[in-house]
Amino acid sequence: MNEHILGEIPLCLSGFGAESAAMAGRVGDEFIIMGPDTEALRRFRDAGGEDKPVLGGLKAH
Structure with missing residues (x-):
């Protein structure tokens, strides 16, 4: 977590x-x-996001 940027709030x-x-x-x-x-x-995983959550979504019409 980036505590130095936003304290306890995840970025x-x-x-x-x-x-x-x-x-x-x-x-x-x-x-x-x-x-x-x-x-x-x-790209996300290769740049350091290998153990970080990914939130996905799709638009529905």
Whole structure:
């Protein structure tokens, strides 16, 4: 957890694209992703998010 940034509050980041997913893995405590994106998930995990939660969602019409 990034206690030096937000105290006890986890930093949850959403990202679209390779660079934002990697940043979420480096500095975030959780990754929020909309839709199945295996490349973004791989980038998140490879950048330091291997043991961090991922929250996923889908839009329904």
